[in-house]
Amino acid sequence: MSHQCAPGAVLRSISENRISNSSFRNGHSLTDCRSINNFLPGGKLKQSLRATLKRGSFAGVATAGAAALLLAGCGSAPSASSSGSATKSDYTACMVSDSGGFDDKSFNQSGYEGLQAAAKDLNIQEKHVQSKADTDYDPNLRSMVQQGCKLTVTVGFLLGDATKNIATANPNSHFAIIDYSDPTFPKNVKPIVYDTAQAAFLAGYLAAGTSKTGKVATFGGLNIPTVSIFMDGFSDGVKYYNQKKGKSVQLLGWDKDKQDGTFVGDFKQVDKGKVLTQGFLDQGADVILPVAGPVGAGAGSAILDAKAKGTDAKLIWVDSDGYLTAPAYKSVILTSVQKTMATAVETVIKSDKDGKFDPSPYVGTLDNGGVALAPFHDLDSAVPADMKSDLDQLKKDIISGAVKVESKSSPK
Known part of the structure; x- marks a missing residue:
């Protein structure tokens, strides 16, 4: 999938001071075509830039310098944002997001924070590329290998x-994948997985x-193991409290025995997440756990609206501490079921840099701090x-095995 820049528009924006350093955050720069594409329509890069400069449409050293940076920095697709300098180690760690x-x-954000931390703490270089659609995954991964990751x-x-396809084709490169394990993975892939059922319990x-109200609810993005594991743990936690x-x-939205419940159908439809949450609120649920990535914002919006109308409802976030990562909803976030992905990512990168790559899965648990319940x-x-x-004791009991937390989706 190719990504092109529209240099005429870029130059006009630079000339008119509409593009500034603040436009390119999270590691992006003017040499990053993918970043520019977030702001400008597509076009043919080098030919347009050269034509624009020859016409003399924009004068000034700064504009010419910016054009030179763009000509030098935009290469073949898919491009990747990167950080690093000549003083850093020649080791490069990379990351490819899903479509979220x-x-x-x-x-995705939590994993990326781990990559950034590793780059800083280990003095290494990093590259990262965002996937816009499922069709980006293979080319984005192939690009990382080609760029020396x-x-x-x-x-x-x-x-x-x-990941399996590209790792198989490139046995001398190492890979790690968050939230997925496959026994048929080649030996150059390390799964990073989490027994989130423990924290969700x-x-x-x-x-x-x-x-x-005596009613709580949950819903997911897709009915896949990394989602249903949250819902299983949540369901069993409610059941244990009742016992x-x-x-x-009563729990709405998930039947653990049938492994069936309420799902958005993807991780993109924020509006549908809001509609589902409103439906649960209308049924009387007052604590809701969305396991749907960005769609959780729809749940947060519905609960904020309900709060404004006098309904006392609360949200439980997932993956990261939503109070910090989704502050727009912090007034209604009771807690979060966390995967400490940043720590795991940095740990795996450090091991690889030190020549200690190991394909056996990293499994995050309550015991090793890989999963946790966030502060209130x-x-x-x-x-x-x-x-x-009760929660303090329950955590100890889960760690000791006195309380069994079981999900068919738990890492084996």
């Missing part, structure tokens, strides 16, 4: 086939114990002291 992108306020981290279940117990407290809190932040006062005590 690195600003998804969820697992020592280890390429792919983010998400949806990149499973592409705590969230289900918390949701049931703080619900005022321990003699209650009958602004809603801390809404969680009674006895509930906090």
Whole structure:
């Protein structure tokens, strides 16, 4: 999939000071065609730039310099953003997102933060490329190999086939994939997986114990293992609360026994996430767990609207600490079921850089801190002291094995 820049528009924007450094955040620069494409329509790069300069449409050293940067920096597609300098190690770690992108306020963003941390802490170079659609996965991965990446981290279940294909074709390159494991992976692929059912169990117990209506809900993006594992744990946490407290809190949106429930159909339709959440609110649910990446914003929006009308409802985020990554909804975020992906990504990169690549899966658990329940932040006062005590003990019991948390989607 090719990505082209529209240099005439770029030069006009530079000349008119409409494009500034603030336009290119998260590692992007004027030499990054993919970044420019976020702002400008497509066009033929080198021919247009040269023609534009020859016509003398824009004068000034700064404009010419910017044009030179663009001519030098835009190469064959797919292009990748990168960071690094001559003083850094020649080791390059790379990352390819799924179609949610690195600003998804969820697992792509968390993984990318790990790549950035590794680049800083280990003094290495990094490259990253966002996938706009499923058809980008193979070419984006192939591009990373061609650009000399020592280890390429792919983010998400949806990149499973592409990771396997490109890794098989490039046995001397190393790969890691977040949230997916396949026993048929070649030996140059390391899965980074999480037993999120453990942390989601705590969230289900918390949701049931703080619900005022006796109804809580969850929904997913797609019915795939990395989504249903949250829903399984959440369901069992609600069930465990009912057993321990003699209650009958009802869960809407997921039937663990049937492995069936409410799903958006993808991880993109934020409006549909809002509609589903409103439906749960209308049925009386007052604590809702969306397991749908960026679609969680739709749930947050519906709950904020309900709050403005006097309904006391709360949101539980997933993957990252939503209070920090989705601050627009922090006033209604009770907690988050976290995967500490940044730590895992940096750990795997460091091992590879040190010559200790190991294809055995990294499994995040409550015990090793790979999964966790986030702080309650602004809603801390809404969680009674006895509930906090219960959660502390329950975490210990899960780690010790005294309480079994089981999901057919848990890493084996």
